Amino acid sequence: MTTPHTSALSVLKQVFGYRTFRPGQESVIEHTLDGQDTLVLMPTGGGKSLCYQIPALLLPGLTIVVSPLISLMRDQVDALKVAGVAAELLNSSQPKEQQIAVLNALHEARIKILYVAPERLMQADFLHRVQEWDVQLFAIDEAHCVSHWGHDFRKEYCQLGQLKQLFPAIPVMGLTATADLATRRDILIQLGLQNPFIYQGSFDRPNIRYSQLLKFKPQEQLQKYIATQEGSGIVYCNSRRKVDDVAAKLAAQGINCMAYHAGMESDMREYVQRAFIQDRIDVVVATVAFGMGINKPDVRFVVHVDLPRSIESYYQETGRAGRDGLPAEALLLFDEKDVAKIRQWISENDNPERQAVELQRFAAMHALAEAQTCRRQVLLNYFGEYNAKACGNCDICLDPPRQFDGSEIAQKVLSCVYRLKQTSDSDYVVDILRGKKLAHIVDAGHDQLTTFGIGHDSPDAYWHNVINQLIHQGLLRVDITQRAVLKLTEAARPVLKGEQTVTLAVPRLTMDWQQRAKPERRFYDKRLYARLKHKRKQIAERDAVPPYVVFSDQTLMELADVTPESLTEMLAIYGIGQTKLERYGQEFLDAIQTYLAEG
Incomplete structure (x- = not known):
């Protein structure tokens, strides 16, 4: 019996040429195939696109992807077409004839993934067309753009919340790489996601x-x-x-x-x-x-x-x-x-x-x-x-800075935040620590706090640096929704009680990055890799696509390392699916064999 997982894994291997899912992709895909709204928080390069592209190929109808930039849509569509996927985009820069051709293909159900800008999607006449198509999924890329708290707020994205009202039975997926807590909450509200499955991947990019x-x-x-x-x-x-x-x-x-x-x-x-x-x-x-x-x-x-x-x-x-x-x-x-x-x-x-x-x-x-x-x-x-x-x-x-036991200093700051009832920003906390007899401090009675003046022997910059380090270590957080006040985290409790030590850094002034070792790279034949890069560029120019759409650097490195002897062996290489194998496999295999024959 074929399960959604095996079907998704089959598409991952045959269409995209990847061996395994990245963290979170499988869960998001399964919940989407079950018809559930989803919010996907993954770092740039974490594989967000596959979270909707694979369901799009498994669902019977059309997936509409909302994307903010024409260039980004075009790159996605180019890559999908090379992989054999029926994908298109609609935008105002296209000739009228091309737009009509895409619309005809949509009405004839010949397209699986359509990329549009929010301005196009939310036009009344376009929404009327959408109702005539067998839409199975809406994917909102760069979803942080819907939030007033987001760093790249776009008014056009605000209208997207209407999708759940107009199409309540169609699941909506929001995807973003950059959303803090306030922005995440706002995305859920603005898009009107109903009981969504939320996947928050690691923001870490260790490479x-x-x-x-x-x-x-x-x-x-x-x-x-x-x-x-x-x-x-x-x-x-x-x-x-x-x-x-x-x-x-x-x-x-x-x-x-x-x-x-x-x-x-x-x-x-x-x-x-x-x-x-x-x-x-x-x-x-x-x-x-x-x-x-x-x-x-x-x-x-x-x-x-x-x-x-x-x-x-x-x-x-x-x-x-x-x-x-x-x-x-x-x-x-x-x-x-x-x-x-x-x-x-x-x-x-x-x-x-x-x-x-x-x-x-x-x-x-x-x-x-x-x-x-x-x-x-x-x-x-x-x-x-x-x-x-x-x-x-x-x-x-x-090139680490010098460290020292800053437990007592941390306790002074955390205690001050606590005695101010977690209602003050860092400037005010520093003023209290330094013992400044400012009118607003005296009027509030905060000059009577036990923490008033306990840091008078160090300058403002010192205490700001300490507060920043405590924020970085997760002992304090800044609440931007409440005038940037400092809040204690649960991790601060054992520090205040003296049950846990805190290590702080002495401020550093210089660093010599030139002396640092370069990160290690995998072993492969560098000359063969250069030959394959040249071949890739020739093919890319011939087919009018970016070189990475043909094969990624990682694929070329693995080809230069493994040196497959047949097309069947090439299918095991990272990033080579069935369509790309048929389209490019023989040319690269010939290039490898010619290189090896030259000795």
Whole structure:
């Protein structure tokens, strides 16, 4: 008897060429096939797309996928078509004849997966057409865009909550890689998900090495860093002017790069993006406009020349690196002088509520930049994934700062938060610890607290650093829905009671990332791998698709390692399904045999 699991596993192997499910995929697929609403929280590169693509191929009718960017839709459709899946997209940039052809194919039930933008889907005439189709599933990609608490809120996404009202019997799946607790709750409300199955995967991307370098002559630092890297990379800057300047100087140094920002003509932006995806340029220097549409799995490094505005943005942008699971790096150039500029930009927001949320998110990003504890712990803890174990693959772990027993200092802070009844932000807590006789403190009677002035012998910056470390270690959390007040976590209880020690870090000033060892890469024949990459590029240009759509780097590495002798053996290689084997298998097999024959 065939079960949903065996059917899903069969599709995974035969269509997509993968041997096993990644964590969470199987559970999400099974609940979706049972007709249940789902919310999928997985990191970038964690395999979210397969959570709806496999059900789409097993369900009898059509799956509609809501996606925010045309470029992202196009890349997804290109990859699906190469794998033999009947997928299409509808958008305003298509010629009228093409749109009509897609609509005809939909009415004739010849399409399994349709990608649309929210603006198109929620048009009255389009919804009328949807009612005529056999829709089995709605998948809302980048679901954090529906939330006012999300870092990339889009008004167009708000209308998507109507889907459950208009089509109550059709399951809805929300998918996102970047959602904190407040955003997750809001997604459930905004999409109107009914008794959903929620899968929250780990936000950890262990293959990415997170590093920070104190910004000093950043152009020179950037050039030296890129010179040490292999493969494609993205450099993020906070302004269009800086993007143009940095790109021009890198190009003058012989680096194959181009600029990308919203001030460029749309045709030029499209050209740059396609050139990057098709491996015709190595590096893109960009503003955050170069965002969600990047579906290139083999980006090897991401550099932030300027401090991002939020951890969500930083996490998503660094998540462009290493989507294929191979080693990748994320470098942040940090200068305290950038902090005031960004705060000023955020303060120019006319919406007071939005301004407050963005300022708090930036404060968390600022704290990450100043962190003296494992950077991966800071990232994971921000998303509610508390982890007591250091990662061993960030600059702090590889070049650790000096540690000391900070149990008594931690107790002072935690006790102060407790005596303020968990209703004050970090600035107020520091003022109490420092014993500042400010009018609002005296009026509130807080100068009478036992914790008032117990930290008078250390400066404000010291206590802010300690509070940040306690947040990173999961002993405190910041509630952005209540004016960024500090809250104690359950983990703080044994520390307050003296039952558990706390280790804090002495502030560090410098780090030499150049001395750190490169991450290990799997063994394979490098010359054969280069030959297969060349073959892949030839095929990609012939078929007008990105090279990674043909085969991923990981597939080429495994081919160069295993050197299969037949098409049957090639089916066992990661990422080679039946359709790709029929389409490309013989060409790559011939390339391998020719190489081996040359000795």
